[in-house]
Amino acid sequence: MNGGRKRRRGRSKARRGPPIHKLGEDLLLEIFLRLPSLATLVRAALTCRAWRHAVASSPSFRRRFRAAHPPPLLGLFFEPHGPVQAPNTPVFPSFVPARRRDRDLTAAFLVAISSSPPSRTSPTKAPAGTSSTAAGDASFP
Amino acid sequence: MEVDKGKGEAEETRKVAEADRDTVTLKSSDGKLFEVSKEAAARLSTVLAGMIAGGSIDDNGTDLKQIGSEALENVVDYCNKHANSIPSAALISSSISFNTAPFKEPEEWERKFVDRLSHDALFDLVEAANFLGMERLLDVTCHKISEMMKGKSPDQIREVFNIKNDYTKEELEEIRQELAWAFYDD
Numbered sequence: 001m002n003g004g005r006k007r008r009r010g011r012s013k014a015r016r017g018p019p020i021h022k023l024g025e026d027l028l029l030e031i032f033l034r035l036p037s038l039a040t041l042v043r044a045a046l047t048c049r050a051w052r053h054a055v056a057s058s059p060s061f062r063r064r065f066r067a068a069h070p071p072p073l074l075g076l077f078f079e080p081h082g083p084v085q086a087p088n089t090p091v092f093p094s095f096v097p098a099r100r101r102d103r104d105l106t107a108a109f110l111v112a113i114s115s116s117p118p119s120r121t122s123p124t125k126a127p128a129g130t131s132s133t134a135a136g137d138a139s140f141p
Numbered sequence: 142m143e144v145d146k147g148k149g150e151a152e153e154t155r156k157v158a159e160a161d162r163d164t165v166t167l168k169s170s171d172g173k174l175f176e177v178s179k180e181a182a183a184r185l186s187t188v189l190a191g192m193i194a195g196g197s198i199d200d201n202g203t204d205l206k207q208i209g210s211e212a213l214e215n216v217v218d219y220c221n222k223h224a225n226s227i228p229s230a231a232l233i234s235s236s237i238s239f240n241t242a243p244f245k246e247p248e249e250w251e252r253k254f255v256d257r258l259s260h261d262a263l264f265d266l267v268e269a270a271n272f273l274g275m276e277r278l279l280d281v282t283c284h285k286i287s288e289m290m291k292g293k294s295p296d297q298i299r300e301v302f303n304i305k306n307d308y309t310k311e312e313l314e315e316i317r318q319e320l321a322w323a324f325y326d327d
Contacts, residue, residue, distance in 0.1 A: 017305070018302050018303040018304050018305075019260050019261050019264055019302075019303070020260070020264060020286075020302045020303075020304070021304075022264060022268075023264055023267060023268065026271075027267055027268065027271055027283075030267075030271075030279060030283045031267075031283045031286045031287050031290075032287070033283070033287075034244055034280075034283050034284045034287035035287050035290060035291065036287075036291055038323075039322065039323045039324075039325075040290060040291055040292070040293075042320055042323035043290075043293065043294060043295050043298060043323055043324065044290050044295075044298060046295040046308070046313075046316055046320075046323075047295045047298045047299050047302075047304050047306070048299070048304050048305065048306060048307050048308070049307050049308065050307075068244065
């Protein structure tokens with residue numbers, strides 16, 4: 001009754017990539033949502049372009065990740081709802097770190113999560129500079 | 142035996158009332174049949190609950206064309222174990238508050254249930270749980286997979302899931318410098 005032997009399409013790694021890649025982005029993000037920390041999320045996003053793309057391209061995922069990993073750990077986000085945003089803040093959501101040293105963490109978070117498409121040769125440089133200044137200084141009293 | 146439960150709980154009485162069977166038969170994409178308690182199916186799967194309430198359950202086997210037999214067997218197994226081991230109320234409310242509250246830790250038996258699965262079986266089960274609207278099972282399976290990434294470097298994660306690194310060396314070097322904290326914190 002349970003001879004599901006032939007149902008192994010995920011096994012054809014050479015042709016279709018590793019089994020986990022058969023999960024759609026939505027389900028992949030469900031998994032990422034349950035990661036214990038931002039650091040783990042960043043490392044997961046850095047394993048391959050597809051995963052980074054999944055994280056970078058979903059604002060609703062970022063909202064849910066923040067909700068599931070409460071502020072005391074990191075800091076607060078202000079959603080850029082257009083007019084509310086200060087004129088000198090960048091297009092990224094503003095982030096108020098809970099601790100001083102998290103300024104770096106903020107920058108990295110913004111880079112890892114909301115930066116340019118993965119196909120660019122240097123995806124991290126430009127946004128890192130901008131966002132660490134803006135998130136750390138401009139929007140924090 | 143299911144009748145007692147049905148009488149006890151008003152909501153379930155409604156669902157079970159007009160049916161003369163207390164199980165439903167599900168048919169996998171490859172034509173295998175599985176029986177599952179109607180009460181458990183309705184409680185754990187929003188999709189099956191809808192089908193049961195809407196009368197679209199086929200006594201000869203309700204077709205679930207998206208789900209293979211191995212995954213469906215695991216789904217049924219999960220439903221049966223669940224029916225036997227846990228009072229439902231707490232879990233149901235935990236999955237409703239899903240979006241805002243931190244996730245509820247899997248129970249011991251749920252851990253064991255997913256621990257024995259191969260990667261393939263686990264990923265298939267994630268898809269099946271998603272397709273059937275089984276929020277708790279989706280939670281448990283996704284949690285298991287997330288644990289396989291926990292505390293690991295990108296290299297180690299790639300190894301676990303057999304993922305090919307498609308970043309260039311330069312990109313990785315740059316990322317490593319920018320995000321040094323992410324490689325040590327946890």
